[in-house]
Amino acid sequence: MTEPGGLATPRAAPETRRAARAMREEAERRARATASVPAVTPSGPLSTAPLSPVLSPTPPPVTGTARPSAATRRAARAAQLLDADEQTPAPHHAGPRRVTRRIAVIAGLGVGAVLLMGSAAMTAMMLPAASDGGADAALSLRAQPPTIEQLPVPQMEQSPPSADICTIPEISAALQAGDDEAVIIAAGGGEAFRAAVVDGRAPCIDLGDSARTWTVIDKVRPANPIDYRPAGLLSPPGVRNLEGGALRTDAASALASLAAAAQSAGAGEIALESGFRSYETQQETYGRHHSERGEGADQVSARPGYSEHQLGLSADVVACAGACGTLDELAGSPQGQWIAAHAWEHGWIVRYVEGATPVTGYLPEPWHLRYVGPELAKAYHDGGWTSLEEFFALPPAPAYVG
Numbered sequence: 001m002t003e004p005g006g007l008a009t010p011r012a013a014p015e016t017r018r019a020a021r022a023m024r025e026e027a028e029r030r031a032r033a034t035a036s037v038p039a040v041t042p043s044g045p046l047s048t049a050p051l052s053p054v055l056s057p058t059p060p061p062v063t064g065t066a067r068p069s070a071a072t073r074r075a076a077r078a079a080q081l082l083d084a085d086e087q088t089p090a091p092h093h094a095g096p097r098r099v100t101r102r103i104a105v106i107a108g109l110g111v112g113a114v115l116l117m118g119s120a121a122m123t124a125m126m127l128p129a130a131s132d133g134g135a136d137a138a139l140s141l142r143a144q145p146p147t148i149e150q151l152p153v154p155q156m157e158q159s160p161p162s163a164d165i166c167t168i169p170e171i172s173a174a175l176q177a178g179d180d181e182a183v184i185i186a187a188g189g190g191e192a193f194r195a196a197v198v199d200g201r202a203p204c205i206d207l208g209d210s211a212r213t214w215t216v217i218d219k220v221r222p223a224n225p226i227d228y229r230p231a232g233l234l235s236p237p238g239v240r241n242l243e244g245g246a247l248r249t250d251a252a253s254a255l256a257s258l259a260a261a262a263q264s265a266g267a268g269e270i271a272l273e274s275g276f277r278s279y280e281t282q283q284e285t286y287g288r289h290h291s292e293r294g295e296g297a298d299q300v301s302a303r304p305g306y307s308e309h310q311l312g313l314s315a316d317v318v319a320c321a322g323a324c325g326t327l328d329e330l331a332g333s334p335q336g337q338w339i340a341a342h343a344w345e346h347g348w349i350v351r352y353v354e355g356a357t358p359v360t361g362y363l364p365e366p367w368h369l370r371y372v373g374p375e376l377a378k379a380y381h382d383g384g385w386t387s388l389e390e391f392f393a394l395p396p397a398p399a400y401v402g
């Protein structure tokens with residue numbers, strides 16, 4: 001698969017410094033303009049006068065949303081997975097995460113940290129002003145520090161966080177074309193897309209649209225319409241298909257890619273046990289359970305309209321070595337281990353994992369994969385997320401309402 005690019009790429013330090021210098025010069029220019037306005041100069045401490053107008057419109061860093069807990073989630077996830085393979089992608093992504101943390105720290109420390117970062121340049125800039133002497137020099141000296149302090153240097157590594165991504169022409173076009181992956185790429189990648197949705201900067205993105213790879217369906221968010229049926233369904237090419245199941249075309253080729261990669265890696269054969277299930281099929285299944293168990297049916301079967309399988313984006317997979325094992329046996333197999341570590345590389349996430357039951361409403365199902373596309377799967381993996389609900393900052397869905 002292609003390596004998703006975009007936001008996570010750490011900027012080179014010189015680039016950042018150049019950008020910072022440009023910002024500093026701009027701020028300095030603004031400060032001079034501000035200082036030349038008589039109304040501002042005499043009022044109050046100069047350190048606060050120019051500070052607020054520039055600082056207030058500065059939005060929080062994109063990564064600020066739900067980021068603080070990502071590290072915690074990741075640590076918990078790492079402990080759960082106990083997967084040596086997890087070490088492989090780690091160095092690749094460690095850079096961006098470190099950068100992100102640094103952004104958070106710097107943003108938190110604000111003034112002090114930026115002062116430290118730019119101390120050399122600042123010293124060089126301030127010394128001549130201090131040695132100039134006279135009223136003008138004193139004024140500029142007093143006016144300058146706050147303008148330097150307020151420079152949003154770390155935030156420059158993010159795309160403009162205040163922008164409504166739906167105004168981007170490429171996004172409108174991709175939405176219309178039904179090319180979900182292109183939408184996300186145009187938004188700046190999976191994490192930028194997620195942040196835009198969470199921050200309310202993506203009014204054209206509907207998480208309840210059952211035809212989109214980013215849709216969330218759970219016990220409080222049914223399919224829309226309730227008997228939704230995906231347009232294109234396909235048996236995954238080259239994948240053993242135990243029940244003759246189908247998946248949406250994009251998910252079908254992604255499962256083929258996943259199964260082939262597992263084979264190549266020596267993990268063994270992965271087969272599809274169950275893919276798309278129609279509203280009508282689920283009606284029969286749930287009805288059967290309900291007649292046998294009453295309310296207890298909810299523990300073993302999704303209600304019609306509430307199953308992720310109805311999207312054509314979910315696959316229950318099993319491990320085969322000659323004969324195929326059961327769903328329950330997947331987790332203990334080399335294939336299950338490989339899936340836990342690598343499914344994301346092919347656009348899949350393990351939808352129901354240990355510890356997320358209060359959020360997803362489902363016990364762990366290591367065999368139930370959900371296709372979200374390469375960009376979102378990468379962001380999900382990199383952020384250490386354990387549920388789509390939390391990924392998109394949605395309220396938990398522990399049980400049906402009524």
Ligand SMILES: [Zn+2]
Pocket residue numbers: 309314315316367368369
């Ligand atoms: Zn399933």
